[in-house]
Amino acid sequence: MGTWLDETLTWGNALIFFLWGVILLAIVLGFVTYAIYFERKVIGWMQLRIGPNRVGPLGLLQTVADILKLLIKEDTIPRKADRMLFILAPALAYVPAFAVLAVIPYTQDLYFADINVGLLYYVALSGISTIAIVIGGWSSNNKYALLGGMRSAAQMISYEVPLVISVVGVVMMTGSLNLRIIGEQQGNWFWEWNFLPQIIGFVVFIIAAVSELNRTPFDLPEAESELVAGYHVEYSGFRFAFFMLTEYVYVYAIAALTTVLFLGGWHAPAPFLDFVPGIIWFLLKFSCIVFFLFWLRATMPRIRVDQLMGFGWKVLLPLAILNVFITALYLELFIKG
Amino acid sequence: MKGLLKGLGVTFKSMTAKKVTTSYPDVPFVMPDRFRGIQHFEPDKCIVCNQCARVCPTECITLTGKANPDPEKKGKVIDTYDINFEICILCDLCTEVCPTEAIVMTNNFELASYSRDELFKDREWLDNNNRNVRQDNNNIGAPAAAKGGAK
Amino acid sequence: MIRTEELLLNVGPQHPSTHGVFRIIVKLDGEVITEAIPVMGYLHRGTEKLAEDLNFTQIIPYTDRMDYVSAMTNNYVLCHAVETMMGLEIPERAEFMRLIVMELQRVASHLVWWGTYLLDIGAMSPFLYAFRDREMIIDFFNELCGARLTYNYMRVGGVKWDAPEGWLDKVRDFVPYMEKKLDEYNNLVSGNEIFLARIKGIGQYDAQTAIDYGLSGANLRCTGVDWDLRRAEPYSLYNRFEFDVPLGKTGDCYDRYLIRLEETRQSLRILKQALEQIPSSGEVMGKVPRVIRPPAGEVYVRIESPRGEIGCHIISKGKAEPYRLKFRRPSFVNLQILPKLLVGETMTNLITILGGIDIVVGEVDA
């Protein structure tokens, strides 16, 4: 991928980039479909039941059937809703989710964009989805949706800050914002990966990431038992599918980002395991994190809004800042001194 | 933190545990013998004593008897007998008071139907609903005299 | 100055966590509730009016449908009331069967409450575990009296069915299994810090308010008032078994949670003793006239249902049908404290407190 990027932009190159974009979209949609299926299977197993097994062999086509259903379903827009915003919200939610994937490196030479401010790009774009959720909640003219929208705005903003600061430690250690370099710099032994020296940053990052995804135990915005369905209560048909798509593409993005930042991207846990290609290690670590997210969803109750805020500002943020100081101290004394 | 981890442990352990769900539509659900499903009615046993119609709390049994066709035998023969399953709550009081066990419960419970008219089960339908009929009917409410009679 | 308006929100009647068709009109200032007005009657079926022209055997199926989560205790309170009026003698084995069935029902009812309470608070799995174990009790009832939810099992003067052979042994094996499962529940949830943070200190009231509002069951004992009808006014055979009545101290949702789990354990303890002492044979149906005509007069009988004190007030004029039949329904009375508790709480706590009081709307609107 890198070679084409360096050449001048001819029609051929543009077509190649477009095709790569389409391939990535296909992969992500495939992932989303089977992530939903896999999640329902895992949570089913954890709840002593089987999970979807009726549509297609072993239920593999279950999510395909769901998406088809959503496509065919009537797409209602509430009469008093603010039409323009109502239509805009799902698109505004999905675009940054997909755009963010450009910057994630899968292996040494399999990456899409090699921006030297990759991490900043990621964090900046993921902030836009928050606006989309608030617009969605406000424009559907439904009290529950409004409450859901307000809650998610508060939650996402207040967890964006610890998310970013917890990553500053990693950036300081590698000295660059470029995700490919961050991935490269982590050594071949698993204790050389970033998550051990940056253990505080890692824990804070995981908690803030789960909250960023609005997943249990932080799934306030669409708290089924209180707000019925939160901001997407009025959405139906394909628009609702877009919100679900956004949520799962973010799961893909966050899991990939955690793998690259903390778990040594495509590096094998030990050098003698190097014969296995990097992409396999990447996928293994990636699915472990995805499994952990599903596992959390099956076990944890939901946290209350004020506890969520208190936890975010009073616990996560100081921890993240402390992590930055420790890294700075460590770098100053051992590396540069 | 410890409580969270213990909780995660329990869910992880039950991931590999034996599943408890039954695949009902494919594998028929076997009910115990005493299960109160849809009634089964045998017209020849019925002596048209109207007990079941009188005891039914929701009054969903309607029956009409007619004089016995062959002159020498006394008593009545049932003419029409239908139960309105829109209101029937399957409370088993009718089988309890029936002296001759003409009406008994069966173990099948599938009553779903696309139109309300199908919920009016008439005599023929109740007669040939005779799969897995309940054996132990224990009609304690029946008048003691006739209880042993047509067991 | 920005002008803020109060948001009027209808929680219910069709809402995932109002435990039935029950509606609360809530005035919200942001997320904080300033006033809560419960609206009910969506499930009012007029049982008391219907009962006036049904004889007592016919009323029993209606009592199953009042508190549909613990139908056995409803059956018992009606039969007990008529038996007290007529001074009937209940055979020993019938009384034991009734007690075993009621305690099993208490365990099943608390399991439903535990599962749905955790679901209200956001954890999805406990609901499935609770219903897996409750399913075993439901199967016992299915084998015993032929129905899974509306049992219509008890009759004035005894019970309709005797236990099929092998049934009592199955229940005997169930008791240790269930105790092991209760420990598993505690591991799964009771230590969970998020869960504790969600229910500690929520919906708190003191003993005097509880008595003043006439609360009963775990809602009363969570404030430390020792009032369990099985111990305070023993009926049936409860004075033959020892069990202790768990009491709370602070009167918040956490105490109610612990009390109900402990009550399940105590019910299992009673079951163990009852299963040992049950006479191996004997009549299950006492001598009862064919048409049950209680003498003229009135009687108010009350027993301890999983939700509190359920009472049955019968006024009879000597005919086969009650002249007036009134049920004192614990959920209806326990619900009165909800508006008082909700003022100043957030939306999330509304669901936690409502779940903590443990109401069944079939009983609220009977």
Added chain:
Amino acid sequence: MSEERDKTAGMPSSGDTVGTAGEAPKETAGTVEGKEQSGQEQASANAEPAAPAAPSSAEASAAPVVDPEREAKLKAAAEAREARAAAKAKAESEAVPEEPKAPSPKQPILDAAVGLIRTEVAEDAVEEAYINELNGHMPVIVVKGDRWSEVAALMKNHAALGCNYLRNVTGVDCETHMEAVYHLVSLESKQDYAIKIKTDREAPSVASATPIWATANWNEREIYDLLGINFPGHPDMRRIMMPDDWVGHPLRKDYEPLDPEV
């Protein structure tokens, strides 16, 4: 019994089975006829309800001429039954007064409570006081309507009575008058009382006990909603079960249901 039936002309000697026919009370005909209306096909078949087919008679559409005769027969049977019941009751009552009723154990408690009410509240506050043997000798005190709130305050606050727990409130429509029954219990002494208040049927009103026991709030609203007894002094007297614009009070004996089908 049997020769009476043969006399009725036009009815084939049905020769019912033994035992059950004797008690063919009127309402069977009612239920049979009522049910026919609810059956979907039958309803469409005969628009107005079929003649009240005698429970065991054969032809469904008996000629209406049979009606008055049948009514006569039923009335005769009913009177016979009343006569028998009265005879039985008379026999019973003679037996009872021979042995004097043993004074119930709770009698002193009842007298103490009545005495207290008479001294503290007013001489005529208590209309009647008796022991309800059926109910485990529960003392029942009938209180005069206008004295009720003072008696309620006394019952709750007085040290000897100390009924801090209002257990149940029932409204009863006794055709001649309305009654509100309050069941009180003292959690400490476990002694329970039943207080009855009578009001007339036209403008029934009982002083509300909500200021004293908060639990009476919804109970009284339910009684107001279903029976129409008004409770002055109640903080929020509204219907609780029925929709707010409902007309009439369903639990009253003379309440005709909205649609006769029920």
